Amino acid sequence: MNHRVLTVEDLTIVHPARRRRPANVAVDGVSVFAERSEIVGVVGESGSGKTSLAMAVGGLGRVTSGTIDVDGVTPGPKMSRDERAAIQMVFQDPHGSFDPRQSIGQGLRELRKLHPKRTDWITDRDLLEKVGLGEGILTRLPHQISGGQAQRVSIARAILLRPSLLLADEPTSGLDVSIQAQIVRLLKQIRDDEALTILFISHDLAVVRAICDRVFVMKDGKVVEEGPTDEVLERPQHPYTRKLLAAVPGAGRRLAEAGDDPAAPAERRSPAREPQPVPATAPRLSPIEEAV
Ligand SMILES: Nc1ncnc2c1ncn2[C@@H]1O[C@H](COP(=O)(O)OP(=O)(O)OP(=O)(O)O)[C@@H](O)[C@H]1O
Numbered sequence: 074m075n076h077r078v079l080t081v082e083d084l085t086i087v088h089p090a091r092r093r094r095p096a097n098v099a100v101d102g103v104s105v106f107a108e109r110s111e112i113v114g115v116v117g118e119s120g121s122g123k124t125s126l127a128m129a130v131g132g133l134g135r136v137t138s139g140t141i142d143v144d145g146v147t148p149g150p151k152m153s154r155d156e157r158a159a160i161q162m163v164f165q166d167p168h169g170s171f172d173p174r175q176s177i178g179q180g181l182r183e184l185r186k187l188h189p190k191r192t193d194w195i196t197d198r199d200l201l202e203k204v205g206l207g208e209g210i211l212t213r214l215p216h217q218i219s220g221g222q223a224q225r226v227s228i229a230r231a232i233l234l235r236p237s238l239l240l241a242d243e244p245t246s247g248l249d250v251s252i253q254a255q256i257v258r259l260l261k262q263i264r265d266d267e268a269l270t271i272l273f274i275s276h277d278l279a280v281v282r283a284i285c286d287r288v289f290v291m292k293d294g295k296v297v298e299e300g301p302t303d304e305v306l307e308r309p310q311h312p313y314t315r316k317l318l319a320a321v322p323g324a325g326r327r328l329a330e331a332g333d334d335p336a337a338p339a340e341r342r343s344p345a346r347e348p349q350p351v352p353a354t355a356p357r358l359s360p361i362e363e364a365v
């Protein structure tokens with residue numbers, strides 16, 4: 074049975090005027106939801122209100138009106154430490170969320186000390202294996218690891234706490250395309266293994282297509298279109314979605330052409346489906362989709 078982990082209803086966020094900046098309606102009557110084990114995308118151009126929404130859902134941002142429910146809890150300053158741990162966030166710049174003087178292992182130990190009950194389900198070694206890292210990384214300092222490794226560590230730190238919801242705000246945007254694809258694959262794998270629910274925020278429709286089950290398209294603080302990712306991308310109803318799609322090579326092709334799992338590399342697809350000659354007019358895949 075479906076279990077709705079995230080329900081956002083009619084959320085409005087107005088950032089108040091400050092200095093020369095006028096008051097700003099960043100989020101305007103937005104409703105979004107996610108069922109357990111779903112990867113739900115929020116996509117839109119810069120300034121469309123995605124991060125304002127994510128920060129509010131994480132309990133760290135302003136809520137002007139409307140309601141947010143994460144597994145029975147209203148995110149915000151009144152959350153207990155345990156409730157706070159149940160909503161984890163992964164950001165674009167993973168290095169920014171690490172203490173630069175603390176080794177990766179020390180960081181994990183600190184989390185375990187703060188949340189002994191939540192974190193006793195897995196050893197460091199098995200946790201790191203889940204995110205494709207070896208134990209050697211435990212003794213490294215944040216500046217001694219690459220951007221891709223750092224994003225794997227931040228995902229490890231998040232799942233160590235067994236969150237009911239993972240908020241991923243542009244988690245692949247700072248990375249090379251091939252590393253982006255690895256992180257996309259990793260998040261899907263973790264969703265499958267841990268039944269994790271992910272709100273995946275991105276300005277990039279190609280990445281969203283590679284990872285999200287459903288998608289909400291945001292423009293100027295409003296959701297202008299929503300639905301299963303393949304439906305929205307095959308038959309976009311809103312001109313804004315069409316505009317976003319036009320920027321992605323091959324975005325309008327039918328997902329069925331790429332097999333059941335549009336993100337699966339060719340060698341993992343059903344052997345019964347022989348590779349078809351590619352017509353000269355076939356839309357190209359975007360680099361991220363070729364790489365995933
Ligand atoms: N703390 C703040 N104070 C005032 N205005 C803000 C604040 N945070 C965001 N805004 C404004 O709210 C609007 C939405 O910003 P937000 O960061 O949520 O968009 P975004 O979709 O995440 O954009 P990006 O893709 O660039 O990350 C923008 O106009 C932004 O300038």
Ligand SMILES: [Mg+2]
Pocket residue numbers: 123124125
């Ligand atoms: Mg943002």
